[in-house]
Amino acid sequence: MTDERYIDPQEETMSRADIERVQEAKLLELIPWAYEHSPLIRATWDAAGVHPRDVRSLADFRERVPFVDKDSIRQFRDAHDDPYGGTLCIDESEISAVFSTSGTTGDPTLVAESVPRGETGPGGALRREFWEMGVRPDDLFAVMLFTFRGPGLSRIIRSMGAAPVWFDHHPDDFARFFAWSAALEPVALYSLSGPLIMALQYLAPAMGVDVADAMSCYRGIIYAGEPLGLRAKAKTDEWGLELFVHTGLGDVGAATECKEHDGCHFWEDGALVEWLDVDESGRGELVATSLDDRTAPLIRYRSDDLVRMTFDRCACGRTHGRFWPLGRKGDEVVVGGRTVLPLDVWPAVEAVDDCAAGLFQVIRSAREADVLRLRVGYAGSPALDGLREEVIASVATVVGVAPEVELVPNDALLRLGPPHKIPRVAKS
């Protein structure tokens, strides 16, 4: 294993001034292109009375450029019968593939891709995180995922001189995963999720597998899907796995932890990231602009993601920003003047032994509520009255609000989601 810390040393450690120079240059090229070619961007800017000639610097951009969000894309899509919601900047004949977001919060958003033959395509900066996880040329990389994101990940892995080994993100594929991990010794895995960690915990012993031993070949493992609960973290620590939390960057890319595990890095030479409407508790919305995307660029895209963010240099030496995901703005419930996100409830639920899986939903019919209503999953067949009291007390202590709790078996909640996450907020 070569021991350079960075695969792209110059880009990963460039000064703040250089980052901004790169961003400004790319932005000033992108803006006229997007205004000219994206019907959504043009309509949004025209409605705001802004023209590309009004934007000559990063400062102008921050001051003048109007926002877009998921709703404006959906509205454009429905109003104009345009499957791409007005984001497409190229002729449909130039699109090579159309992928889609996971769509747990509604119908999936379509993402058009145009990758010239022989190129890696979008997301290439992921090689920086894969290198950090320990992936080197000639290594094998286990990819345990779904198909709907497309083959981009495998292209990135190959571009590093490594090769993918494909598995399904489902417990049904565990036997093969264990056997081939032993036989082929991949060094990295993309990805584990909360439900898969839980499944490993329960199924591996029954399969006669010691997870720590079976997964000892992995130098790094991408963790994605939902926030990493304390119980799951303790379990994977016990197995000796190093997880790298990986999350979306407002639909323009991804952000991933480095070995310092101190926030998820995003790459500012490929995206302009803003942190807006930051409240006194340090929660603000992530707003992202894709700088390299000429297919369907998003400009000032309000992600609805609430995050803590820093632009300070990381202990790993990288100079690009980092953030800590906290939840979705649309998931907030205000109870008695207190703002509650699913992530606030999580540690309180999983602290209760029978609810250690951390499976719960916040019942949210409106943003403001008189009482915090939770649907909480339990394992086995405990005495429910006692358990309900225990959950209420735990949430009251941790969150500061005594909830109303409906208890359901874990399976009832797991059935609601795809295999890597469950909806954390329900209308009823």
Place this chain on the structure above:
Amino acid sequence: MSTTRQLWGIGRLAGDAGNGPPYRVSGDDVRKDFKAAIAALQSLGVGAGDHVLFVSMLSEAAQVGPFELAASRLGARYSSADAQQFDAHRTATLVRRVRPKAVLGVNAAVLAGLDEIEVDPAVGARPDAIDRIPGATWWLPVGPAVAVGCTAGRAAGGHVDAGEWRIETDREGQVRISNARPERATALDRWPTGILASIAAGPCGCGRDDPRLVVTTT
């Protein structure tokens, strides 16, 4: 045996009950499979400007990947959805929004999650779903390959690329598959596919002369 750098990836042989070898494919294998995939898509009527939706699992990437490349080469676009019930809504959304010319790989799990399957596109269905979709033709994973139906209709069976694979049936009527070219990254010699079918070797109504698997029992 290829080195890692010549590998395109490692997937799973269809029908592998858990004891099959890792299915290694090299970049060279994929270029060969890609040529056959072009012929298969063309025989389903896919051409420039069309959209193809692949319904599959990631463990099938070694088999499906060449078809994705083939769609692009034909000037068509493609999309992907998982062949699982939870993801059936994606198949439904894509069918509605991008109006694909062909939907390939539909299985019973996805059907269970769909209210109805649009009759418009050509549907390539797996054995557990084909009886339930009128007009569907074959998408039949067979070890390292996929036998794909054509415009000649369901009764004609599914074509297997003769350039890369030799197929035969054993005494039990099970299809066994071998490499036609020794250079492939995975050596397969009469690998048992678990599929009961007969082999039709004559010319097909669609114009392809690759042999066809005609499934008797699924």
